[in-house]
Amino acid sequence: MNTELLGPGPLLAARDIRKSYGRGTARFDALAGVSLAVHAGESIAIVGKSGSGKSTLMHLLALLDQPDDGTLLVSEADSTQLSVRQLNRLRNEDFGFVFQQFFLTPNATVLENVVLPLKIAGIGAKQRRARGMAVLEQLEMADKAGNKAVTLSGGQKQRVVIARALVNNPKVIFADEPTGNLDTVTGALVEDLLFSLNQNHGITLVIVTHDPDLAARCDRQLFIRDGREVRSLDTPGVAA
Amino acid sequence: MKPLDLARAAIGNTFRSKTRTTLTVIAIMIGAFTLTITSAIGTGVSSYLDNEIGAFGAPDVFTITKTAEDAAPADEGPTPYDPEKAANGGDGGAQFETPRLTLDDLDTISKVDGVVDVTAVQHLSPRYVEYGDHGKFELLVNVDGVLVTPDLASGRQLEGAATGGQILLVTSYVENLGFADAEDAVGKSVNIGVADYTGEVHEVHATVAGVMFETILASGAAVNNALADELHRVQSIGAPADANDLALQARANFDASWGEERVDVLKADLADLGYTAKTVADELGVVQTVVSGIIGVMNGFAIIALIAAGFGIVNTLLMSVQERTREIGLMKAMGMGRSRIYALFSMEAVFIGFLGSVIGAAVAIGVGTIANGLVDGTVLADLEGLQVLRFELVPVATIILLVMGIAFLAGTLPARRASRQNPIDALRYE
Numbered sequence: 001m002n003t004e005l006l007g008p009g010p011l012l013a014a015r016d017i018r019k020s021y022g023r024g025t026a027r028f029d030a031l032a033g034v035s036l037a038v039h040a041g042e043s044i045a046i047v048g049k050s051g052s053g054k055s056t057l058m059h060l061l062a063l064l065d066q067p068d069d070g071t072l073l074v075s076e077a078d079s080t081q082l083s084v085r086q087l088n089r090l091r092n093e094d095f096g097f098v099f100q101q102f103f104l105t106p107n108a109t110v111l112e113n114v115v116l117p118l119k120i121a122g123i124g125a126k127q128r129r130a131r132g133m134a135v136l137e138q139l140e141m142a143d144k145a146g147n148k149a150v151t152l153s154g155g156q157k158q159r160v161v162i163a164r165a166l167v168n169n170p171k172v173i174f175a176d177e178p179t180g181n182l183d184t185v186t187g188a189l190v191e192d193l194l195f196s197l198n199q200n201h202g203i204t205l206v207i208v209t210h211d212p213d214l215a216a217r218c219d220r221q222l223f224i225r226d227g228r229e230v231r232s233l234d235t236p237g238v239a240a
Numbered sequence: 241m242k243p244l245d246l247a248r249a250a251i252g253n254t255f256r257s258k259t260r261t262t263l264t265v266i267a268i269m270i271g272a273f274t275l276t277i278t279s280a281i282g283t284g285v286s287s288y289l290d291n292e293i294g295a296f297g298a299p300d301v302f303t304i305t306k307t308a309e310d311a312a313p314a315d316e317g318p319t320p321y322d323p324e325k326a327a328n329g330g331d332g333g334a335q336f337e338t339p340r341l342t343l344d345d346l347d348t349i350s351k352v353d354g355v356v357d358v359t360a361v362q363h364l365s366p367r368y369v370e371y372g373d374h375g376k377f378e379l380l381v382n383v384d385g386v387l388v389t390p391d392l393a394s395g396r397q398l399e400g401a402a403t404g405g406q407i408l409l410v411t412s413y414v415e416n417l418g419f420a421d422a423e424d425a426v427g428k429s430v431n432i433g434v435a436d437y438t439g440e441v442h443e444v445h446a447t448v449a450g451v452m453f454e455t456i457l458a459s460g461a462a463v464n465n466a467l468a469d470e471l472h473r474v475q476s477i478g479a480p481a482d483a484n485d486l487a488l489q490a491r492a493n494f495d496a497s498w499g500e501e502r503v504d505v506l507k508a509d510l511a512d513l514g515y516t517a518k519t520v521a522d523e524l525g526v527v528q529t530v531v532s533g534i535i536g537v538m539n540g541f542a543i544i545a546l547i548a549a550g551f552g553i554v555n556t557l558l559m560s561v562q563e564r565t566r567e568i569g570l571m572k573a574m575g576m577g578r579s580r581i582y583a584l585f586s587m588e589a590v591f592i593g594f595l596g597s598v599i600g601a602a603v604a605i606g607v608g609t610i611a612n613g614l615v616d617g618t619v620l621a622d623l624e625g626l627q628v629l630r631f632e633l634v635p636v637a638t639i640i641l642l643v644m645g646i647a648f649l650a651g652t653l654p655a656r657r658a659s660r661q662n663p664i665d666a667l668r669y670e
Contacts, residue, residue, distance in 0.1 A: 092575025
């Protein structure tokens, strides 16, 4: 299933997906029919204000939730046909997550935090360590491997989070406001890191943001307002 | 996630909130401590009783009495008066005694399949015992003495075949009779005063074979057959001719290798003929039932304490699930299955139970050992060989497993809640 993700069609495709929360008068349509295709190797920004439904869209694309209506294809296979186990494996092995908040276990070491996905995958301690160190090496954080996560600065924490997202060699990284919690300088560093992964390692990026500068660095932007797609832009000079 | 990693993570999580875990563990500990103590008392007392039966009680002997045929069941009020049942007055006995066994009865019993040998048990009531001229002391002879092989302070057991009279004295007699110690008494000759039917006192000589510790099975001195016969002979001087044919009890031997079932069959056979047959174990059974009843009630209280502590675990873990909502969400987002999340929290509960029970049991064993030392030789000095608190591997291990089981049950609610958490709700911060 994992290798199939590199097939010719889009990695992920959403067709007219809808999602609402609550009932009756309290009903809130988070997504009111959005279609989107994410191709291997591209970077795509989902842009919108708070409450626009952009995070909901990402959650649906990342298979963290099911749409109420519409279809969601993973490598051209209907996501509803996948078993819970397959979904879990897909998220564990092919997806990496970077959130605005770090969700690091404060009293665990950097290395322990980074190898959590490998631990969940059931990989042995020795290999976990080797792969965790390799990815920390890559992000120039190897010297902090033994430090407790709580002792790191914001930028360092976000790097650890990216290392955690990378440790399983994912095909897609979903980043929800990856720089939202960082100052401009460290934010820019984290951005550089994400785009270099995209360019040098062919990792597909799906970035949710309200920051137009970050969105502009992506190959494509999808603007969302009130749960609807308002426009889609291809960044000039970059082929989709 | 591999089971080992899961277990490690669960144990690690337990220590994240140390104060909370410690308090919960203490609650569990108290329950486990109480349960360990009560079960140790149960084990101690019942193994004491078992020892008494096993080591001292003859396993192949019945004490047989004639069943009172028309004894009214206890719940039907008093038994109607029947002049034919009444025994003659006098001799300090009750006026309605258990029906006596006659020679015919003994004959009938001896013909029952499985009975090897049957003898009438004569009631022996000597007046006193005396050593040299150190004074006379009342002597209580236990006719069941031959049923047991008592624990001796010195000397040897009675010899059934010996032709001379032998007696086993109880430790408390040694000093009063004028012996230096138990060792000193062995082999000495004592005089036993016994009255005949007309009241005239005769003296019978007996050799002290040994000195025994008091047991709950038989209080009073034990005498060998030769001495018993002699005492009975003297007692019966001047008695009416037919008096000797009567006995309250008879003793029947059966094959010692018999299992419980065959003994039960034999008992039933005797019951059909109108005799009540009891082994030493049967007689102690009553005591054991009472003791296990009391222990059962105490165990019940300990288990109530444990159940209360179980709610402590529920509380602790619910708080933990609440605190770790995001972590759970993250793990689920990263592909951790529901069952693994469930297992993670269950294991945490079981580990808390394990900690509490092991510490509780260890403290109980420590305290119990000290208490045994204090009680032994003071409060319970009369019951030699009784170790009140007895800690054995199987009951202690059972308690630990039981507590872990309760902890697991307590963990199901929080673990379920954790496993059902929606990763989106957990991670939402828009």
